[in-house]
Amino acid sequence: MPEPLSLADIRINYSLKELTREAASADPFQQFQTWMQEALTAKADEPTAMTLSTADAQGKPTARVVLLKALEKEGFVFYTNYVSRKGQQLLENPFAALTFFWPALERQVRIEGKVQRVSPEVSEAYFHSRPRGSQIGAWSSPQSQPIQDRTLLENLEQEYSAKFKDMEVVPRPEHWGGYLVVPDRIEFWQGRQNRLHDRLLYEVESSGNWRIQRLAP
Structure with missing residues (x-):
């Protein structure tokens, strides 16, 4: 039997950057675009890879990694098979969470929102x-x-x-196309020393404006 892994002893002390309310954009999409560009510039591994978490009608969650293919003014777009497990879950429960993690920059972005299919025209254009x-x-x-x-x-x-x-x-197969995740909550996480990480949360208010709060790590 293999020796047990000493996972509890693995630690990284994050210290590369900081995230302040003053420096952050008032628009979470602009803030995300800035971070994505920095991940691309840093040549982070698979910068567009994101964990897509869905749940079925009973609330049982499932997660997998997919690729972000577009950032629109309404939200985040990915493509898949509509009759796949994720497609069936989104049919039953049209909400999802996305998680980006860029270790090279010690950053994470968490997104939650409602999901809808993109138009057939948009799916056609990307498919081709x-x-x-x-x-x-x-x-x-x-x-x-x-x-x-x-x-x-x-x-x-x-x-x-x-x-x-x-x-x-x-x-294009009729069973294949895109989804748009329309967020109502986006959190930006920047690793900091001694586990006192920076977390800024953007939430949509009833007015449609974004409220920004700092969260404890």
């Missing part, structure tokens, strides 16, 4: 911007369904590649 192989892959994968082995996927990929080989444009 993808590499052809990824387009074929969207047809080939019965996402989240049990399969016996990888041979099924390879056979389906060959089948759809042959089906669309004479077509200049691969059509």
